[in-house]
Amino acid sequence: MAASLPYPTPDPDPTQDFQMPKGTLLYAQSGGVTAVINATASAVIQAARARKVRVLAARNGILGALREELIDTSTMSAAQVKALAHTPGGAFGSCRLKLKSLDADRAKYERLLDVFRAHDVRWFLYNGGNDSADTALKVSQLAAEYDYPLTCVGVPKTIDNDLAVTDCCPGFGSAAKYTAVSVREAALDVAAMSETSTKVFVYEAMGRHAGWLAAAAGLAGDGRNDAPQIILFPERAYDEAAFLAQVVVVVKRVGWCLVVASEGIRDADGRFVADAGGGKDSFGHTQLGGVAAHLAGRVKDVLGHKVHWTLPDYLQRSARHIASKTDLEQAMAVGRKAVEFALAGKNSVMPVIVRTSDSPYRWSVEAAPLTKVANHEKTMPAGFIRKDGFGITAAARRYLQPLIAGEAYPPFGRNGLPDYVVLDQATIRRTLPRWDA
């Protein structure tokens, strides 16, 4: 085209980019980490780089923003950014810190604005669950109050799958796949041993208020005798007698029984079953318990069966080696969209997953107002839990199945271990006075 112009056009100056928006994008990770939150970070950095926007990452979530502990992602190589997408954990550090209302925590919010001003932060992306959506919303309200031009975007993440509006939460699908695969594998073990050894196996799934991960275990089998034969949901009151009676029925029919229990199950009076522990051991020391240990103990004491139980704990949310491809794609999609929304000035929104079809599974990412997400908690629909309370329905399967579909293995080294990237987290020079959170 240039050749047809009447005069030669100058080569573009590579040191200048007229499309570069002014300002800095601040990204931070919050709450319990997942197998794919770093994939979201990877997508955020890649999308911002493509638009020549500088990205700072707060160290340890909002805490790093308060402390002015900021990591300059421009020092990361393209390979490091790419490797983030297959690395579990929270590469920039996360935190559990819920800010109170604007008035109650005004000093903190004002400090945040000081830090944002000092580094010309114009876009703030907070990657987390309910509390983080709430924080992002409040920061945007404060910025408006102080006339500071800031676009706040909440980026969804939680293995608990309990965020409102979004059809599912990045991080859940991978934890769900870990759960379903682990339960299927353990079931084959218990089945093989049951004649002379373990008859009942209890698997404790994360989920203090919502039974999504326990439900995902239900994908491990479909037939009447398939494990898990019993699932206990926090959405249903735990009734010990009914539970033990069901174990008896299953062991009689199948020869063994695999129980999946949500850590958050409560009795009819609302007391957490996990708190039934907290006793003392034979040396008078505090004994930490948990739901699975308690249930296994009851099965052993009352029914006399040999029991085993597992508490996967953090393993279930960091198992990047068995991540769901669907989950990974969604985690990256919300990261890209978050940058797009932010740069387009869409304030106080969250990119959410919208499901348009179960089978074939189709989804898109749309913007939802943070006000609709923050401080809401999505529990399992009643229609997802079987009438007897011990399993999932076909509707639950239709919902859950696509979320664990596809494998997305990390690359492995010759040493047999995944090639996970660890960032050095060096922070840039502080410009403001020290601040102790």
Next chain:
Amino acid sequence: MAASLPYPTPDPDPTQDFQMPKGTLLYAQSGGVTAVINATASAVIQAARARKVRVLAARNGILGALREELIDTSTMSAAQVKALAHTPGGAFGSCRLKLKSLDADRAKYERLLDVFRAHDVRWFLYNGGNDSADTALKVSQLAAEYDYPLTCVGVPKTIDNDLAVTDCCPGFGSAAKYTAVSVREAALDVAAMSETSTKVFVYEAMGRHAGWLAAAAGLAGDGRNDAPQIILFPERAYDEAAFLAQVVVVVKRVGWCLVVASEGIRDADGRFVADAGGGKDSFGHTQLGGVAAHLAGRVKDVLGHKVHWTLPDYLQRSARHIASKTDLEQAMAVGRKAVEFALAGKNSVMPVIVRTSDSPYRWSVEAAPLTKVANHEKTMPAGFIRKDGFGITAAARRYLQPLIAGEAYPPFGRNGLPDYVVLDQATIRRTLPRWDA
């Protein structure tokens, strides 16, 4: 060649096979199952089929042989046999049943011979650990005493890696890989959360008498600050004060601490730390504990840190999805060799792994006398444990590293789950009177 003969040779009769050895090969699985014991079974069946030898599998190990509950593997399709190689658990059922001496359990041994006679069993392959090697040895002695022509071969299997003579045990490498990968992943989680949440994480590894799996966790990191910063071995007396002091040192230096504890650690008086539990909860119920729960409780009580812990239990030995390729290859190699040894009449032997080079890793399979394997237990060499008792040495790394090398993913279905095969375990018609074990 036929054309050059002075007269035409007849086509071989496809219904006849002159190379078919007479008799039946009986295969059985014993003890705790692994991610790859079915791979050994798959190799046994394939090797026997190639030599036109009929394979019966005892249901639930030696118990099925006693009960005359025998599965005819010739009804399995080639695809099923192949799929066995990527299916965890024990497809024919396993058992925990240790036979006593020939004199003490003579009735059982004679019953075994009756069953062997009834089904023309000429080769007996028992796939298990120490106890199974002992059983195979005793059965061979009995057969000799009764002049019954039988070749007994023990086939090694155990995630505990505690069999004598063999350099390593099929099943261990995959559990070791699961352990190292899980610890590396959990470490990234804890590192991200440590500023405001969990500071100490405790991982409980299987291994009642030998610390092999706990040692394998050491592969998760190599640097001074890498997890696991503390490993507790059953080969060293557990000293609570020294342990807690080390946690303090690590948390101060690293900011957090990941502890891997073998379930079998004992104090200086030889008492299992796991037995420190067994107390009562606040409702007066038996509280099941475990080493990780105990250690986490002590760290919480004495040091005041927020703790999390995990008890992977059966997940670590059934995790075929993260099996070691090396382990899988060895599991199949010992299966093939067991058939070869058996048909060659090598009695009372076990195919064992012989390591000929660490790097590049090279190994072969040789025959070892069962007398050298049975009832011996291989603990970790002292030179594999660091002087301070809290980690592994370079020698341990050289030994362990090759065992977790390579990935061997099972095929996954479109539903996001591994395509594991489940056999129906139908048994052939009994010819002897019923027998109750």
